[in-house]
Amino acid sequence: MKYTDKLSQRVIKVSNHIIVGLDPDIEKIPHIFLKYKNPVYEFLNRIILLTRDKVCGYKFNLAFFEYYGIDGLEALNMLLKEVPEGLLTIADAKRGDIGNSSEMYAKTYFEKMNFDAVTASPYMGVESIAPFLKYEDKFVYLLALTSNAGAEQLQMLKTESGYLYETVIKLFREKFPENTGYVFGANHLKEIKHITKKYPDLALLIPGIGAQGGSKQDIENNINNNLYLMNSSRGILYSADKNCTDSEFDEKVIDAVNRI
């Protein structure tokens, strides 16, 4: 099944656009999980159990898993098996490399780990991302206009065909209209309006809701397709106190998801 079909089916089913960002930070994980051999796995597995009926899927932030070495890799592989059919899994990798290296990354995420989608950096051009794009049922979110401070230093440079982020979209979308989407920070509401007016069926991945200050309502009011996802991470993962009990943890996480 095409990724965008899977995505819109899920959005309709759960009536929201939330993807939960899994950024495991052992310093912030409640103490109840620290007694286990692999706290990262136990913590996130509980998050998945508590949220899986209510959200579109999960975005795994690979920086955090890589930091925990073999434990992190084992947690990642086990967690991917815990995500039920129909939910989306995104590898937040932001990779972008020459052909044979990109091919190895693509094989790792799409074949070995069976992610539905990855995030990638466009800086090295279309050819550098092509190894990801040959998988017809998979999907690539290219960095366009990101949520971090200073994102505009390069991304909003003026080029002959508009701002750099517009040139990125034009380049990739022209060649791969079917399986590319774009990352826009929730703080760039004006540009989100502009770009979805230009391309009404553009699939966006929108971080920066909640902890980073973007408004969910503003996004919902300004996009008229079923193909966008809003990432929420810290607001759900770290909603409970570090000294919480098991039942307090469950309650806080469920509350956080329902609120969002």
Place this chain on the structure above:
Amino acid sequence: MKYTDKLSQRVIKVSNHIIVGLDPDIEKIPHIFLKYKNPVYEFLNRIILLTRDKVCGYKFNLAFFEYYGIDGLEALNMLLKEVPEGLLTIADAKRGDIGNSSEMYAKTYFEKMNFDAVTASPYMGVESIAPFLKYEDKFVYLLALTSNAGAEQLQMLKTESGYLYETVIKLFREKFPENTGYVFGANHLKEIKHITKKYPDLALLIPGIGAQGGSKQDIENNINNNLYLMNSSRGILYSADKNCTDSEFDEKVIDAVNRI
């Protein structure tokens, strides 16, 4: 010790600028290594033993290690311990992410693995790379003008302050003159000449020698500092036939290094 001091000392000691790119591909590794529990480790450890007195250091292509999962990660950690003092180690990661994710990557490569340098993608701006740059004795190579086909699609877009790759250098070098270097493909000789004329002490990392067609002689004739490195990977790693004996392997690798 500052990275650039370590680098120029090593260049003077071995009288060359070669960094060996470690891109382990199990399909290409000679059969003599396949009997071991971890062929990637055994193969690259032998490469390091055969070349360590003759080269500046090693560039680990993380795409390839990540592909081999836990075996790849174990090989990476063990190999880093096999590189003698004084040689350089570069994590070819091409990462670039928002602050807290970049911080995790920086801690992984600089603290846990103790690499001397990483490669990074500039697309998300200076702030996204800052977590790597706060390590005074470490170093970051930003992608500037890469060796792949189609690199110029974005990197040679005209912006108000020159081509995009020039804007990248200007931005990062202004803020971090001490610990940033830049990746230039050996095929972009004209631009290498231009940029090292403008910044005579710019530290370049130059892939695309050998298998990708760039000429080592051309590079040497056109850069007048001790701060550049030329990457050679396939020409050394896969110089021996897949059915070679142990002694044939050693001979071919030593020949390849001496020739380069």
